[in-house]
Amino acid sequence: MSSKNLKNSPLSPSLENLYKAYESMYLIRRFEEKAGQLYGMGFIAGFCHLYIGQEAVVIGLQQAVTTNDSIITSYRDHGHMLACDMSPGGVMAELTGRSGGYSKGKGGSMHMFSREKKFYGGHGIVGAQVPIGTGLALAHQYKNDNGICFTYMGDGGSNQGQMFEAFNMAALWKLPVLYIIENNLYAMGTSLDRHAAVTDLSTRGSAQGIPGKSVDGMDYLAMREAALEAASYVRSGKGPFVLEAKTYRYRGHSMSDPAKYRSKEEVEDIKSHHDPLSILEAEILRQGGDKDHLESITKDVKKKIDAAVEFAKESPEPSESELFTDILV
Amino acid sequence: MTVEKMPETITVREALRDAMAEEMRQNPNVFLMGEEVAEYQGAYKVSQGLLEEFGSKRVIDTPITEAGFAGVGVGAAFGGLSPIVEFMTFNFSMQAIDQIINSAAKTLYMSGGQMGCPIVFRGPNGSAARVGAQHSQCFASWYAHCPGLKVVSPYNAIDAKGLLKAAIRDPNPVVFLENELLYGQRFEAPPSGSDFILPIGKAHIERPGKDVTLVGFSIMVGYALEAAEELAKEGIDVEVINLRSLRPLDLETIFESVRKTNHCVTLEEGFPYAGIGSELSAQIMEHMFDFLDAPVLRVTAKDVPLPYAANLERLAIPRSPEIVQAVKNVLYNA
Numbered sequence: 001m002s003s004k005n006l007k008n009s010p011l012s013p014s015l016e017n018l019y020k021a022y023e024s025m026y027l028i029r030r031f032e033e034k035a036g037q038l039y040g041m042g043f044i045a046g047f048c049h050l051y052i053g054q055e056a057v058v059i060g061l062q063q064a065v066t067t068n069d070s071i072i073t074s075y076r077d078h079g080h081m082l083a084c085d086m087s088p089g090g091v092m093a094e095l096t097g098r099s100g101g102y103s104k105g106k107g108g109s110m111h112m113f114s115r116e117k118k119f120y121g122g123h124g125i126v127g128a129q130v131p132i133g134t135g136l137a138l139a140h141q142y143k144n145d146n147g148i149c150f151t152y153m154g155d156g157g158s159n160q161g162q163m164f165e166a167f168n169m170a171a172l173w174k175l176p177v178l179y180i181i182e183n184n185l186y187a188m189g190t191s192l193d194r195h196a197a198v199t200d201l202s203t204r205g206s207a208q209g210i211p212g213k214s215v216d217g218m219d220y221l222a223m224r225e226a227a228l229e230a231a232s233y234v235r236s237g238k239g240p241f242v243l244e245a246k247t248y249r250y251r252g253h254s255m256s257d258p259a260k261y262r263s264k265e266e267v268e269d270i271k272s273h274h275d276p277l278s279i280l281e282a283e284i285l286r287q288g289g290d291k292d293h294l295e296s297i298t299k300d301v302k303k304k305i306d307a308a309v310e311f312a313k314e315s316p317e318p319s320e321s322e323l324f325t326d327i328l329v
Numbered sequence: 330m331t332v333e334k335m336p337e338t339i340t341v342r343e344a345l346r347d348a349m350a351e352e353m354r355q356n357p358n359v360f361l362m363g364e365e366v367a368e369y370q371g372a373y374k375v376s377q378g379l380l381e382e383f384g385s386k387r388v389i390d391t392p393i394t395e396a397g398f399a400g401v402g403v404g405a406a407f408g409g410l411s412p413i414v415e416f417m418t419f420n421f422s423m424q425a426i427d428q429i430i431n432s433a434a435k436t437l438y439m440s441g442g443q444m445g446c447p448i449v450f451r452g453p454n455g456s457a458a459r460v461g462a463q464h465s466q467c468f469a470s471w472y473a474h475c476p477g478l479k480v481v482s483p484y485n486a487i488d489a490k491g492l493l494k495a496a497i498r499d500p501n502p503v504v505f506l507e508n509e510l511l512y513g514q515r516f517e518a519p520p521s522g523s524d525f526i527l528p529i530g531k532a533h534i535e536r537p538g539k540d541v542t543l544v545g546f547s548i549m550v551g552y553a554l555e556a557a558e559e560l561a562k563e564g565i566d567v568e569v570i571n572l573r574s575l576r577p578l579d580l581e582t583i584f585e586s587v588r589k590t591n592h593c594v595t596l597e598e599g600f601p602y603a604g605i606g607s608e609l610s611a612q613i614m615e616h617m618f619d620f621l622d623a624p625v626l627r628v629t630a631k632d633v634p635l636p637y638a639a640n641l642e643r644l645a646i647p648r649s650p651e652i653v654q655a656v657k658n659v660l661y662n663a
Contacts (some may be wrong), residue, residue: 070408104441111439120407120444125431131397132432135404135412142360142386142410149404165397172392326442327476329500 013224017063018284021220023297024062025055025277028079030298030305031088032251035078035095039255043313044095047124048109051079053218053250056276057182058083060223061150061243064178064231068140068147072120072133074157075110076182076249084117088305092312100315104322118147127153127160130179134166137177137240148176148234156187158204159195167240171208174239178230179205181244182217188253189261202244210240217245218274221283248274338515344486345375345451345507348493349413351523353383356411359497362389362398363415363452372417373453373512399425399450403432406448406502413497416452419468419506426471433502434477449496451505454482455547455598456646458510462634467599469546470608472504473575479529480575482506484550485516488573491527499529506575508548532579534586538568541656542586544609545596546572549628549647553596556652565656575605583609584617591622594655598646601629626659628652 013021032050039048051058054076062083065071073080081091086102094101094112102112110124120136123129133151140147157163158181170177181201185192192199202212211233215226223245230241248270252259259267281294339347353359360383365372367380367390380388391398395416402414416422422429433446456465473480479501483489489507496503519525535550536557543553550571557567568586572579587593593613595606606627613625631645 072404102441103439103443106441107439111436113436113440113444115443120404121436121440123432125427128400128427128432131400131428132404132407134397135401135406136408137404138401139405139408139410142358142405143408162396162400165392165394166400168392168394169397169401173389326438326440328479329437329445329447 013221015284015287015289018280018287018289019293019297021059022277022280022284022294023301024059024083025220025280026298027088027301027304028055028082029277030301031082031092031308032078034305034309035092036251036255038096038309038312044109045097046108047075048095048255049076049253050249050251050255051076053270053276054182054184054247055079056220056223056280057180057217057245057247060220061180061227063224064227065150068145069150070118070120070136070140070147071150072129072136073122073152074126074129074154075122075124076154077110077112077122080152081112081114081119084114084119086114086117086119088308089311092308093315096312096315097317098312098315099318100311105318106322106326127157127163129153130157130160130163131166134170134175134177137170137175138173140176141173146235148178148231150178150180152180152182154187155181155183155185155192155201156195158201159187163204164207167205167208167210170240171205171210174237176234176237177240178234179240179242181242182247183244184247184249186253186262189257191261200244202242205240205242210242212242212244214244214246217247218276218279220276220280337518339486339518340513340515341483341486341489341507342373342375342512344489344519345493346377346379348490348497349376350379350382352494352497353379353387355523358409359411359413360387360389361413361415362391362402364391364393364417366390366415373509375512376415395421395424396428399428400432402448403428403446406433406446407444411447411497413449413451416450418464418509419452419454420464420466422450422452422468429472429478429502429504430475434475438477445500446502447500449503449505451493452507453509453512454506455508456635459637459639459642461637465635467597467630469506469575469597469599470604473605473608477502478576479503480506481529481573482546482575483573484511484547484571487517487519488527488571490519491525492529492573494526495529498526503529506547511548527573530574530577530579532573532582533571534568534582535571536567536569538566538590540566540590541592541594541659542568542570542583542590543594543596543652543656544570544572544583546575546605547598549596549598552647552649552652555649556656559649559653560656565660567656578612580612580616583613587613587617588620591620592659593621593625594628594652594659595625596628596647596652598630601627601632604629623659626655628655
């Protein structure tokens with residue numbers, strides 16, 4: 001079903017919802033652009049994986065999240081943290097390795113957590129978060145708290161053996177876990193057709209009998225609808241579901257990847273014709289939304305991110321005594 | 330002749346089961362998962378009776394999928410539960426070592442102290458008998474190497490019960506290394522009452538002596554005690570330290586002993602290279618150099634994959650005669 005047909009469906013979001021989604025997606029976009037700049041200026045080091053281009057995926061899914069749900073992802077995690085309402089300053093200060101960061105500067109870009117927001121990382125070993133998310137789902141089932149776990153992975157992660165292991169247990173025990181495969185077409189530099197024997201990743205759980213669906217991850221409305229349907233399936237106790245979000249990352253795998261394995265034209269085509277923010281903006285205007293209001297949203301977001309950058313630069317490095325803390329409880 | 334009342338004894342297997350059952354009764358968030366732990370009652374019958382008492386929600390048979398269920402355990406711990414994850418043997422934990430090290434051990438630090446991981450990974454470790462190289466390895470030094478983990482290895486029934494209860498209550502990830510050959514051995518029963526617990530990080534002097542210190546853990550403690558009996562006949566007074574905990578290491582107890590005996594032999598079933606004995610030797614050399622009358626000697630497995638043939642296996646794994654010889658060497662070298 002195309003998102004255009006959604007207008008009269010009960011799943012159709014209000015204009016207010018679209019504005020809010022636009023704000024959240026633009027927050028991620030702006031945050032990541034600034035992170036890229038700070039990286040270039042030497043404030044951020046090491047591995048830094050930007051989410052630009054994939055914003056509609058996490059914001060669409062976030063529409064289906066309820067109070068007790070938990071969220072876990074891999075190392076391309078800044079967008080997920082912002083979507084979970086973690087503070088941009090706290091995330092940015094972690095990127096700069098400062099004491100004001102979510103992990104006091106001891107985790108870095110790939111390792112942030114917030115028990116309060118039920119965000120469980122931020123994991124640097126490709127695919128390792130899949131069994132962990134499955135375990136979070138087991139905890140939801142054990143405690144019978146009506147929560148489900150949103151477990152994200154990339155197309156690259158969906159080749160890992162432990163993903164199939166986790167899928168098997170999740171299906172066997174009917175665990176409340178929604179697996180989201182963010183298929184951005186490249187596992188680092190290896191394109192989908194060179195790394196996956198079956199490129200329809202919504203079938204990743206077919207051997208375990210897990211239903212799946214592919215969705216246009218550049219289209220917020222489509223993402224939102226698919227997320228609500230999938231989450232409601234999982235929440236009803238039927239077991240796991242696999243949602244493949246077909247998306248694209250504008251930048252390289254990490255800041256140190258010049259992305260020479262794909263053509264400029266390919267990237268430009270996506271940016272011009274499939275940009276998630278442009279698609280959502282067009283939809284807002286089509287529904288009679290106000291261009292000026294969108295501009296005021298972007299202005300406010302820019303201010304918010306500027307403040308986050310300021311905080312991340314000003315926050316002091318962790319005290320040297322932090323070296324030996326937090327090793328054991 | 331008066332007949333002394335024999336002290337009550339139980340097997341290590343029963344002690345481990347009792348520890349889990351008591352902690353599961355006390356804390357509804359404690360559960361056991363692993364291969365064959367429920368219906369089969371444990372591949373080595375350690376979880377006998379637990380399914381019947383606690384039901385399939387809390388005693389969970391997993392598929393043969395170590396990386397997967399170790400990760401599921403870690404996630405459940407992040408989610409507020411206290412899992413006990415059984416590996417049928419620690420040899421199979423190699424499939425899951427990424428989850429144990431990268432996910433369980435490091436996350437507290439990487440989260441700036443937010444995300445503790447209260448989980449126990451337990452199962453038999455070290456050599457069994459005639460099961461070949463892939464099923465006969467001691468992983469003590471592998472796990473003890475890593476900050477963020479506690480590593481415990483019991484010898485007798487008191488250790489098994491007291492340390493496993495401590496491990497289950499500990500808010501940190503604990504690797505709990507048992508020994509298959511000890512499961513069926515009977516030892517003095519632990520004190521009754523569910524409050525009995527042994528502190529992690531504290532060694533125990535199994536036999537006091539003044540001439541030489543033997544430091545070991547798990548099944549090697551038994552061989553050390555045999556060797557001590559043998560050596561006593563020759564007038565050599567051996568002190569035997571049961572480490573109980575490999576990380577943190579109770580250096581104070583070891584140092585105090587070496588201060589007294591001035592001689593030390595370390596014991597383990599693992600390979601010599603970068604083993605627990607290597608760490609003990611380094612620590613003793615750095616801190617106790619002036620108290621040593623001879624270099625610390627290590628009794629270890631041979632530096633080979635464990636052979637199947639009975640005679641070769643016998644040569645590869647250290648037992649009490651090697652310990653007796655090492656004690657003589659360390660004393661005569663003085």
